[in-house]
Amino acid sequence: MNIIYFLIGCSVLMALVFLGAFFWAQRSGQNDDLYTPSMRILLDDELKDDKK
Amino acid sequence: MTESSTLVKPACYHCGDDCLTTEFVSDGKQFCCHGCKSVYNILAGSGMCSYYSYNSHPGATRARVDKRFDYLSEPSILSELLDYTDDRISIITLYIPHIHCSSCLWLLEQLNNFSPAIHYSRVDFLKKQLIVRFDNRQYTLQQLVELLYDIGYEPLISLQDIIKKQNTADKGNLVQRIAVAGFCFGNVMLLSFPEYFGLSVYEQTFKHFFGYINILFSLPVVFYSGRGYFVSAWNNLKARVLNIDFPLALGIAVLFGRTVIENLAHTGAGFADTLCGLVFFLLVGKFVQQKTYHHISFERDYRSFFPVAVQILDDGVEKPLPLAKLVMGQRIVIRHNEIIPADAILLKGNALIDFSFVTGESVPVNRTLGEIIYAGGRQTGEAIELEVVKPVSQSYLTQLWNNEAFTRKQDNRMKTFNETVSKYFTVVLIIIAVASLLAWLPFNYHTGIDAFTAVLIVACPCALALSTPFTMSAALGIFDRNRFYLKNTAVVEQLARVDTLVMDKTGTITNGTSKRIILGGDLTDKQQQIIYTACRNSIHPLSRMITQYLGEMRALDITNYKEIPGKGINATIAGHKVQVGSGNLIFGYFFETKQMTRVHLMIDGEYLGYFGFDQEYREGMENIGLLAPQYDLYLLSGDQDHERNELVRFFHNDAKMFFGKSPQQKLDIIKNLQQNKHKVMMLGDGLNDSGALKQSDLGIAVTDNVNNFSPGSDAILDGQSFNKLPAFLRFSKDTVKIIHLSFLISLTYNLVGLSYAVTGRLSPLVAAILMPLSTVTIISFTTLATHFAAKKRKLI
Numbered sequence: 001m002n003i004i005y006f007l008i009g010c011s012v013l014m015a016l017v018f019l020g021a022f023f024w025a026q027r028s029g030q031n032d033d034l035y036t037p038s039m040r041i042l043l044d045d046e047l048k049d050d051k052k
Numbered sequence: 053m054t055e056s057s058t059l060v061k062p063a064c065y066h067c068g069d070d071c072l073t074t075e076f077v078s079d080g081k082q083f084c085c086h087g088c089k090s091v092y093n094i095l096a097g098s099g100m101c102s103y104y105s106y107n108s109h110p111g112a113t114r115a116r117v118d119k120r121f122d123y124l125s126e127p128s129i130l131s132e133l134l135d136y137t138d139d140r141i142s143i144i145t146l147y148i149p150h151i152h153c154s155s156c157l158w159l160l161e162q163l164n165n166f167s168p169a170i171h172y173s174r175v176d177f178l179k180k181q182l183i184v185r186f187d188n189r190q191y192t193l194q195q196l197v198e199l200l201y202d203i204g205y206e207p208l209i210s211l212q213d214i215i216k217k218q219n220t221a222d223k224g225n226l227v228q229r230i231a232v233a234g235f236c237f238g239n240v241m242l243l244s245f246p247e248y249f250g251l252s253v254y255e256q257t258f259k260h261f262f263g264y265i266n267i268l269f270s271l272p273v274v275f276y277s278g279r280g281y282f283v284s285a286w287n288n289l290k291a292r293v294l295n296i297d298f299p300l301a302l303g304i305a306v307l308f309g310r311t312v313i314e315n316l317a318h319t320g321a322g323f324a325d326t327l328c329g330l331v332f333f334l335l336v337g338k339f340v341q342q343k344t345y346h347h348i349s350f351e352r353d354y355r356s357f358f359p360v361a362v363q364i365l366d367d368g369v370e371k372p373l374p375l376a377k378l379v380m381g382q383r384i385v386i387r388h389n390e391i392i393p394a395d396a397i398l399l400k401g402n403a404l405i406d407f408s409f410v411t412g413e414s415v416p417v418n419r420t421l422g423e424i425i426y427a428g429g430r431q432t433g434e435a436i437e438l439e440v441v442k443p444v445s446q447s448y449l450t451q452l453w454n455n456e457a458f459t460r461k462q463d464n465r466m467k468t469f470n471e472t473v474s475k476y477f478t479v480v481l482i483i484i485a486v487a488s489l490l491a492w493l494p495f496n497y498h499t500g501i502d503a504f505t506a507v508l509i510v511a512c513p514c515a516l517a518l519s520t521p522f523t524m525s526a527a528l529g530i531f532d533r534n535r536f537y538l539k540n541t542a543v544v545e546q547l548a549r550v551d552t553l554v555m556d557k558t559g560t561i562t563n564g565t566s567k568r569i570i571l572g573g574d575l576t577d578k579q580q581q582i583i584y585t586a587c588r589n590s591i592h593p594l595s596r597m598i599t600q601y602l603g604e605m606r607a608l609d610i611t612n613y614k615e616i617p618g619k620g621i622n623a624t625i626a627g628h629k630v631q632v633g634s635g636n637l638i639f640g641y642f643f644e645t646k647q648m649t650r651v652h653l654m655i656d657g658e659y660l661g662y663f664g665f666d667q668e669y670r671e672g673m674e675n676i677g678l679l680a681p682q683y684d685l686y687l688l689s690g691d692q693d694h695e696r697n698e699l700v701r702f703f704h705n706d707a708k709m710f711f712g713k714s715p716q717q718k719l720d721i722i723k724n725l726q727q728n729k730h731k732v733m734m735l736g737d738g739l740n741d742s743g744a745l746k747q748s749d750l751g752i753a754v755t756d757n758v759n760n761f762s763p764g765s766d767a768i769l770d771g772q773s774f775n776k777l778p779a780f781l782r783f784s785k786d787t788v789k790i791i792h793l794s795f796l797i798s799l800t801y802n803l804v805g806l807s808y809a810v811t812g813r814l815s816p817l818v819a820a821i822l823m824p825l826s827t828v829t830i831i832s833f834t835t836l837a838t839h840f841a842a843k844k845r846k847l848i
Binding site: 001004005008011012015018019022023026031032033035036039040042043044 | 102106154157158161175176177178179227228231232235238239243254255258261265
């Protein structure tokens with residue numbers, strides 16, 4: 001059962017990596033604007049001969 | 053009277069307004085004005101017509117022209133506006149009120165198609181902001197702003213950019229605290245389960261290992277995430293106030309202490325999971341409470357609405373000058389649609405001043421040479437020259453901001469329920485804890501300590517601390533859906549407590565922009581056509597309203613046309629001599645007997661009647677009149693008492709209607725009411741109400757466009773929702789009732805927990821179940837109850 005020590009160490013380490021990733025995302029401003037990207041994705045790059 | 057032709061007017065391809073003429077056509081598309089047409093031409097010239105394919109009529113109307121941005125080359129102004137600049141690139145964040153659809157987004161992010169010097173442009177849609185990075189060796193900020201103006205996206209440039217400031221609040225920091233608490237909470241839960249389910253004998257070594265890890269996880273929760281509670285509790289103790297943070301901090305400290313001691317002494321498993329859960333939920337509650345509106349500013353004062361700079365005349369040469377440097381005696385030039393920034397004497401030109409920002413009245417008034425024009429008016433028509441007689445901060449309106457009402461701290465207006473209760477709560481809690489300690493002490497001091505700490509843990513007012521934020525944020529969401537924007541959650545409680553409503557007249561209970569037109573007299577079709585032709589050539593707002601009223605007609609030949617500013621039009625149309633205008637123009641001398649603005653009509657010396665422009669009260673004014681027995685209603689107007697007889701049916705009592713009050717007097721009347729123990733809610737719209745709004749217990753700015761200027765206030769109400777005001781008031785009372793009820797529920801949980809705690813036998817498992825259970829009950833109860841109450845008041 002000593003493997004538990006190793007497994008818990010791994011799981012905590014993994015969780016810490018995710019926490020670190022979240023901190024990085026937060027600090028680099030990725031969560032500042034959560035709305036505009038949802039509109040931006042619907043816009044096409046070039047709309048040619050689209051006559052209204 | 054015959055109904056004039058009701059042709060469907062084509063909508064402008066750019067902005068969607070009705071086209072009154074068929075003059076402006078390009079590529080077979082109709083435009084309402086030259087401005088809109090030129091925007092279309094710019095976009096078509098750059099091959100950017102996809103702009104029109106995402107949404108129909110995405111543009112802003114460009115009826116006004118001639119705008120100057122010379123001041124943007126002034127280095128002192130530049131340095132304040134730019135976010136970042138070096139010798140190659142500059143970055144600026146601009147607030148553009150018109151951003152409203154995906155076309156805006158698309159166009160503004162393609163700015164590099166207009167000039168290669170623009171490297172990057174990005175829109176933040178909800179904040180209505182545009183961030184632009186450009187090469188400052190090839191391009192200037194002035195060019196950028198002019199480009200934006202030319203394509204119909206005029207940025208609102210103000211040195212007092214509060215919106216930018218309020219968005220950089222420490223919400224990000226709170227999110228990080230929540231993340232840490234949530235991370236630890238999850239891991240601690242996992243490590244605590246074996247203890248609860250029971251460990252076999254040979255697994256006992258894990259128990260200590262798990263305990264040590266739990267202590268490690270609790271450390272960041274207490275010292276990073278929960279730090280704010282200790283700081284706040286300590287500050288409040290120093291100020292001799294007992295607020296809810298004190299029992300919370302005490303609970304966190306005791307939980308942590310017992311966890312550490314029990315685990316190190318191997319006497320128990322401690323309360324690490326309860327501790328982490330508590331801090332996590334508390335922080336989530338705090339987060340929910342911190343709702344911010346990105347596009348609305350509640351703290352605006354006159355500076356955010358005055359221009360950044362003004363054109364002055366120096367030895368006959370025009371140059372821009374930052375507003376702060378404007379001194380008495382300087383000559384300023386104000387063009388069409390510019391705001392007069394300081395009290396000044398009119399020296400040259402025809403002043404036709406629109407005071408809608410100040411009073412809410414949108415029909416411009418004429419000023420004669422030599423007259424003093426108060427700051428805040430907007431010139432319409434030709435350029436005028438003025439001499440400044442008072443510095444910007446000492447002008448008639450702006451000196452209001454020197455009043456103590458504006459320097460007073462905002463927090464201590466009304467004590468919230470939470471603050472009142474938590475004082476007693478804390479005292480009772482400590483009494484029970486000490487009593488159980490003393491009761492056990494003679495028998496077993498160990499159990500005594502256990503009981504003492506258990507009481508502090510169980511009675512930790514977690515549910516109490518959460519009930520207010522969750523109820524309030526749900527209520528805020530409901531108000532938001534009905535276009536009533538509150539500054540923060542405490543405003544809901546203030547709304548429930550007011551007993552006196554004070555209302556401004558023009559722009560608040562009357563509709564600022566649209567007016568009822570009454571035609572006094574009969575006109576034949578031919579006469580209508582003549583009047584239409586005369587008015588069509590005038591830019592005066594009343595003329596425009598008349599042409600709109602008459603509808604699309606064929607214009608006749610004009611042989612002679614003269615517009616006398618402030619009086620009216622003299623013209624010869626199709627051989628007929630026409631006079632349209634004020635009584636003075638037509639009768640020489642005239643005393644206005646009717647209580648409304650009138651435009652008189654005369655053709656070939658024959659008086660035909662008049663167009664009357666009547667104030668229209670906002671929809672739902674009757675319902676507000678019905679609030680009377682419960683609420684004291686007052687009217688507080690800066691205008692004269694023309695409409696006294698009409699208004700008395702809403703306000704019931706002549707003595708409660710005040711007319712002709714200056715901004716300072718308005719403030720004083722509110723103060724007076726407050727001294728008579730009234731809780732006053734003020735509804736106003738213009739700068740002249742700013743003092744009263746600030747002085748009142750709850751100031752609400754009524755506006756027809758939330759993104760437009762509105763004076764500093766606690767809440768902003770969209771004019772369309774004015775009729776819902778009684779429902780808002782009732783709903784706020786419901787909300788407070790919900791908070792009281794949820795307080796009772798949380799007390800019940802506390803009592804159940806206490807009955808365990810005083811015996812000193814609080815197991816970690818009971819604490820771990822009780823805490824989240826009470827939290828979940830409170831959150832679901834408040835959310836459901838608020839939803840139900842809103843339904844009852846027909847707000848959803």
